[in-house]
Amino acid sequence: MVTRDTNPKWWETADDHKFALDVLQLGLRRSILRFIDLKIRSKEDIEKNFGLSSFMAEFHLSMLEKALVIERFEGEFKITSTGILYLEKVDAKC
Numbered sequence: 001m002v003t004r005d006t007n008p009k010w011w012e013t014a015d016d017h018k019f020a021l022d023v024l025q026l027g028l029r030r031s032i033l034r035f036i037d038l039k040i041r042s043k044e045d046i047e048k049n050f051g052l053s054s055f056m057a058e059f060h061l062s063m064l065e066k067a068l069v070i071e072r073f074e075g076e077f078k079i080t081s082t083g084i085l086y087l088e089k090v091d092a093k094c
Contacts, residue, residue, distance in 0.1 A: 011068065011082075023067040029060055030091060033069055033083055040078045 011017040024030055028050065035041065035049055047057045061077055064070045069083030079087075 016068075020067040020069070023063045024069070024086065024090075026060075029064055032060055033064060033079065034087065034091070036070055036077055036079050036083075037087065038079065038084075040073055040076045042076045046077075 011020050024033070032046060032050065035046070043054070043057050043061060046052060046061060047054060050057070052060070061070065064083075065072065065077075069080055069086055070077050071080050
């Protein structure tokens with residue numbers, strides 16, 4: 001189980017916000033974010049669940065990481081507080 005950070009990273013500028021929304025516009029990335037949700041997942045979990053090559057899994061995960069919605073944790077990936085808030089406040093309304 002992943003707990004919320006007390007000081008979440010957030011998009012500070014309009015460009016940061018636009019970048020994150022551009023990253024999350026792709027349905028596959030939103031699906032990956034929902035798959036990670038409150039579990040810690042490996043890149044191999046992402047590859048297997050979504051039928052992605054190692055290269056493509058790394059690409060999508062790095063984009064989500066740059067958008068501040070996931071982070072690397074001991075070689076795997078977990079959702080950030082920003083990612084949780086995105087799922088609760090934005091994705092849940094779609």
